[in-house]
Amino acid sequence: MDRSAISRVRSFNRLFTLRVGALNDSYLGRGRPLGLARLLFEVGPDGADLQDLRERLGLDSGYISRLLKTLTDDGLAVVEADLADRRRRRVELTKVGRAEWDAYDALSDDFARSMLQPLGERQRERLTAAMAEIELLLNAASITIALEPEDSEDAKRCVDAYFQELDRRFKNGFDPGNGGYAGDTKDRESRSWFLIARSDGQPVGCGALKALDATTGEIKRMWIAPDARGLGLSRRLLNELEGLAREAGMTRVRLDTNGTLKEAQALYRKAGYREIGRYNDNPYAELWFEKDLVTEGRETSAA
Incomplete structure (x- = not known):
């Protein structure tokens, strides 16, 4: 494989993790690192099946259990047996958790705007088109x-x-x-x-x-x-x-x-x-x- 292509991917990954705040211990200023904030967001207002969450986020069972324990200890989520299938478990946000989800949702919009605001219209079009292409190809590569x-x-x-x-x-x-x-x-x-x-x-x-x-x-x-x-x-x-x-x-x-x-x-x-x-x-x-x-x-x- 072309070494320059590998170097380009690595350079992009470093820049992207820096720009989106993945290295911060308080993502979007809410006091939680990105991994914990992302899990809360993926549970969402409608709740989610625990196994589906683990597969969607590519997390091993031990790590997602530790993240969920933090959310439940903070009163943001509860984990219960699925009434439709007692062998499975569902994660639901509490009232406080739903308020946090709303806060993350609004702040995420604000953060996206802050990335686009300094650019001209043509640059915004180029950036969003490139993001769509990258998303498409990353999805293809993950299959x-x-x-x-x-x-x-x-x-x-x-x-x-x-x-x-x-x-x-x-x-x-x-x-x-x-x-x-x-x-x-x-x-x-x-x-x-x-x-x-x-x-x-x-x-x-x-x-x-x-x-x-x-x-x-x-x-x-x-x-x-x-x-x-x-x-x-x-x-x-x-x-x-x-x-x-x-x-x-x-x-x-x-x-x-x-x-x-x-x-x-x-x-x-x-x-x-x-x-x-x-x-x-x-x-x-x-x-x-x-x-x-x-x-x-x-x-x-x-x-």
């Missing part, structure tokens, strides 16, 4: 992709969301029981695989690979959540599935798609897939594609 059992709850939710989208978009709807979709994809030994993409612990995409024969794999169930689109995740997920196929000794991968899914067709063509004739009996497929993994590997090595 993880990993093998998971297809029968897990998150996998089922992803696949259900995928099927619901197909049902909305296909002219005559979609029936998942009408054939043509990858079956169990539990692990490497079963010659089938299932990947889930996660952002802050939450599933935002999935994809399946199934061996058709010793040298051919089929990619199915490629789906990205609407709020995770535009981050380059589809290509990343496709690359991961192709990588699994190579590891399994496959020399080519195939896939099919419906004519209404124009963005999928564009993705496949850009990724080096070529259109072929029908290879399966999927009633919803209207286009079929194939990619030679051996040829691509040679081209990459030559480059």
Whole structure:
């Protein structure tokens, strides 16, 4: 990786933490460091599930427990069992905590204004546009992709969301029981695989690979959540599935798609897939594609 890029990131991080007051022990003058203030703000007026909080903020259970103890000792929050699921816990702000949340909310607006105020209109536009771009790319970089059992709850939710989208978009709807979709994809030994993409612990995409024969794999169930689109995740997920196929000794991968899914067709063509004739009996497929993994590997090595 380019050393100058690493240096630029480090320089930006130092400047940003300084400018936003991350080094102060009294963030926005309220007597608490940034970590504690951020946790209080994330709990919010509506409260929050403790596990969701931990995943959203990327905190280990011991550290978030210590932060919550400070908030509860200060009378700002309470931690109680979730009435809907006694195995889970919810964090709620007290009346005093909600007043602190309001104070942080107003001060955060004032702080943002103080950053923009010295700049001219064109500079403000450049700064906010750059911030939006950085936020987008940081979100993209934080997404993880990993093998998971297809029968897990998150996998089922992803696949259900995928099927619901197909049902909305296909002219005559979609029936998942009408054939043509990858079956169990539990692990490497079963010659089938299932990947889930996660952002802050939450599933935002999935994809399946199934061996058709010793040298051919089929990619199915490629789906990205609407709020995770535009981050380059589809290509990343496709690359991961192709990588699994190579590891399994496959020399080519195939896939099919419906004519209404124009963005999928564009993705496949850009990724080096070529259109072929029908290879399966999927009633919803209207286009079929194939990619030679051996040829691509040679081209990459030559480059």
